[in-house]
Amino acid sequence: MAKLRVQIVTAEREVLTEDDVDMVVAPGSEGVVGILPRHAPLLTTLNPGVIRIKKGGVESSMAVGGGFLQVANDRIRILADTAEREDEVDEARADAARQRAQAALQDALKSGQHTQAEAARTALRRSLVRIQVAQRRSGRRSAPTQSSTANTL
Amino acid sequence: MPSLRDIRRRIKSVKNTAQLTRALQLVAASRMRRAQQRVLAARPYAEAMRELIGELAGQSRAAGADLHPLLAHRTVAGVGVVLITPDRGLAGPLNTNIIRRGTEVIMREEGQSLNVQVVTAGRKGQDFLARRGRKLLGTFTGIIDRGAYDDAIPIARLVMDSYASGAIDRCFLVYPRFVSTLVQRPEVVQLLPVEGPATADDAANTGKDLEYIYEPNPGAILEALLPRYVEVQIYQALLETAASEQSARMVAMRNATDNAKELVQTYTLTYNKIRQAGITREVTEIASAAEAMAASSR
Numbered sequence: 133m134a135k136l137r138v139q140i141v142t143a144e145r146e147v148l149t150e151d152d153v154d155m156v157v158a159p160g161s162e163g164v165v166g167i168l169p170r171h172a173p174l175l176t177t178l179n180p181g182v183i184r185i186k187k188g189g190v191e192s193s194m195a196v197g198g199g200f201l202q203v204a205n206d207r208i209r210i211l212a213d214t215a216e217r218e219d220e221v222d223e224a225r226a227d228a229a230r231q232r233a234q235a236a237l238q239d240a241l242k243s244g245q246h247t248q249a250e251a252a253r254t255a256l257r258r259s260l261v262r263i264q265v266a267q268r269r270s271g272r273r274s275a276p277t278q279s280s281t282a283n284t285l
Numbered sequence: 286m287p288s289l290r291d292i293r294r295r296i297k298s299v300k301n302t303a304q305l306t307r308a309l310q311l312v313a314a315s316r317m318r319r320a321q322q323r324v325l326a327a328r329p330y331a332e333a334m335r336e337l338i339g340e341l342a343g344q345s346r347a348a349g350a351d352l353h354p355l356l357a358h359r360t361v362a363g364v365g366v367v368l369i370t371p372d373r374g375l376a377g378p379l380n381t382n383i384i385r386r387g388t389e390v391i392m393r394e395e396g397q398s399l400n401v402q403v404v405t406a407g408r409k410g411q412d413f414l415a416r417r418g419r420k421l422l423g424t425f426t427g428i429i430d431r432g433a434y435d436d437a438i439p440i441a442r443l444v445m446d447s448y449a450s451g452a453i454d455r456c457f458l459v460y461p462r463f464v465s466t467l468v469q470r471p472e473v474v475q476l477l478p479v480e481g482p483a484t485a486d487d488a489a490n491t492g493k494d495l496e497y498i499y500e501p502n503p504g505a506i507l508e509a510l511l512p513r514y515v516e517v518q519i520y521q522a523l524l525e526t527a528a529s530e531q532s533a534r535m536v537a538m539r540n541a542t543d544n545a546k547e548l549v550q551t552y553t554l555t556y557n558k559i560r561q562a563g564i565t566r567e568v569t570e571i572a573s574a575a576e577a578m579a580a581s582s583r
Contacts (some may be wrong), residue, residue, distance in 0.1 A: 143434050143517055145326040158560055162500040175340070176500035177509050202337060204495055211333055213513075218424060 134169035138185060139211045140194065147215045148194070156208055158201055167203055174203040180257045182265055183210065193218050195265040197258045214258070218265045226262035234258055237275040287557035289563075294557045296549055303545035309375065316430075317466070317531035323432050324463055324524040331521045334514050338479060340497070353504070354449065355479050355511045363400040365422070365444055365456035366475065369522050370410035371530035372429055374455050377537030379461060379469055379529060380409045386471035387459045402453055406440060407526065424553055429527050437520035445515060448477050453545065460522040461529040469529035469534060476518055479511055 136153040139146070157168045159181025165174070178201055183250045199212035233256035240249035287295075304328040342356055368387040375379055389411060394401045405411040406425040414421060423443045428436040447453045455477060499506060 139329075139333075141330040143327060143330050143520055144323075146329045160500055165500075173338070173495040173497045174500070175497050175503075175506060177506055200337065200506070202333075202340075204497075209333055211330060211337070 133204055136167065136169055136206050138208045140183070140196075140212060140214050140215050142199075142215050145210070145235060147217065148162065150185065153187045153208075154184055155184075157184040157186075157197070157236035157245055159183070160211070162199065165201075167208060169206050171203050171206075173205075174201070176201050176229070178210070178212070180254065180261050182261055182268070193265050193268050195258075195262045197261070198254075216262065216265070218268060221262045221266040223263060226259050228268060230256060230259035230263060246273075287555075287559075289556065289559055292552055292559070297551065298551045299545050299548045303542050304547065305550070306538045306541040310535055310542055313531050313535035313538060317528070317535050320432070320524070320531045321463070321466075324521075324528040327521055328398040329526050331517050334510070334517055337510060341503055341510065351508045353511055355477060355515070356507070357446070359454045359559070360400060360559040361454040363402060363451075363453040363455075364394045364511065365447055365453035365477070366402045366403065367406070367440065367444060367456065367458045367519065367522075368410040368414070369429075369460035369519075369526045370405070370407035370456070371424055371526060373530075374409065375537065376530050379533035380471075383459070383461045384410055384413050384470045388475065390457055390459055390473055401445065404440065404443060404451070406523065411562055414460075429523060429530065432524055432527055434516075434520050437516050437523055440519050441512065442514040444476065444481055444519075445512060453477075458518060458522055460526050461533075463525045463528035463532065466532045469533055472525075474518070476503040476515060479514060525572050 135151065136156060138148065138156060140148040148196075152220050154168075157243075158165050158167070159179045161177040161179050164181075165176065167174075178199045179194060180197045181195075183196055185192050185194070195216045196210070196212040198208060198215035199215075202209045204282050217262075229273045237249060237252035237256055240246075240252050361491065366387065368384075370380060370383050370387075391401050402422040403414060403419060403440055404423040404425075405414065407429050408426045411421065411424045411426065416529055424442070425436070444453075444456055448456060455475065458474050458476045460472055461469045464470055
């Protein structure tokens with residue numbers, strides 16, 4: 133059976149290239165997309181979120197902060213604004229970032245500064261994604277912090 | 286003929302210079318490795334982005350849809366030039382070459398009676414143009430060494446804003462492209478309006494005939510992609526400049542160190558020759574004196 137070839141790059145570096153991948157799930161801007169071999173050519177923007185890569189029964193995940201995804205001829209190319217493998221995410225730092233973003237969002241909402249609020253929201257989303265990926269690695273599933281902050285988004 | 290003391294002083298001074306250039310060479314060598322790795326690591330993204338743009342630009346033209354403003358060709362009255370140079374000298378011919386190329390572009394455009402606005406990143410280009418009394422649209426310094434993506438954003442913003450306001454209708458990016466440790470080539474690329482892939486080869490590789498599904502739609506993807514693309518081009522140019530600078534400096538300083546060593550050798554040879562000549566002279570003087578005395582006492 134055909135397999136997928138996945139390449140994830142950011143402006144700074146090539147984060148990952150992998151052959152013989154069975155499935156990729158990515159946070160498309162119009163909804164989560166799952167890509168199997170022989171997928172139709174697709175070009176989509178990505179929201180901040182988690183990319184899951186399944187290969188031979190093993191699943192790995194990666195936090196991306198938005199970007200673009202291109203599928204053509206069983207080649208998937210992801211141009212990410214930021215991308216971190218699950219073993220690269222520093223959960224403590226991500227949590228600190230989450231708290232900062234939350235405070236900034238609250239400030240901005242109170243004073244009615246829309247652009248700042250939007251920036252803070254994006255930052256918050258990114259930190260949540262990183263936390264999610266870190267927790268996936270350590271085997272825990274969605275922690276309470278996530279559902280409580282999800283409401284403010 | 287110089288005196289022994291003069292030569293000794295010369296040797297000492299050249300040795301000091303060699304020590305200095307050697308230190309600079311070592312620093313540049315270690316920075317060079319990092320800068321080269323960075324620029325090579327960043328190239329895949331820039332290339333992937335170029336291919337995507339080509340894909341989409343072709344698509345949006347074929348669909349006859351309104352082109353994105355950053356893609357549209359307008360009648361050109363004002364031209365922007367982004368000149369990227371190192372902040373510091375002692376990098377061999379690198380600065381001269383890149384500044385000359387930049388000046389050529391400026392002259393060429395002004396020769397067609399276009400209004401040229403220059404943005405510089407890097408102190409060398411800024412100083413040169415300021416000395417010639419040119420007003421600069423924007424200047425950025427201290428960012429070449431950092432290699433941070435965030436530093437490219439304000440430059441891209443400035444250029445795109447000027448383009449949107451109609452102050453410039455076309456924009457070139459001039460920077461030293463890092464080819465290898467020994468070769469850095471001044472490069473001029475058109476930043477705006479954004480052009481598709483430079484060669485037909487690139488277009489063929491991406492599979493032009495594929496029917497893509499676009500989410501949400503080509504226009505929206507372009508909207509997100511184009512500003513990012515301009516940033517990436519500038520970011521890439523910053524990294525290329527950093528790698529070029531360190532490479533050029535490393536090579537220049539290595540040559541300087543080698544030259545200094547050669548000079549020391551030549552001076553030492555002369556020094557020894559003169560010393561030996563002095564000794565020989567003294568020996569013959571003593572010998573002839575002794576002979577004369579022996580002859581008179583006989």
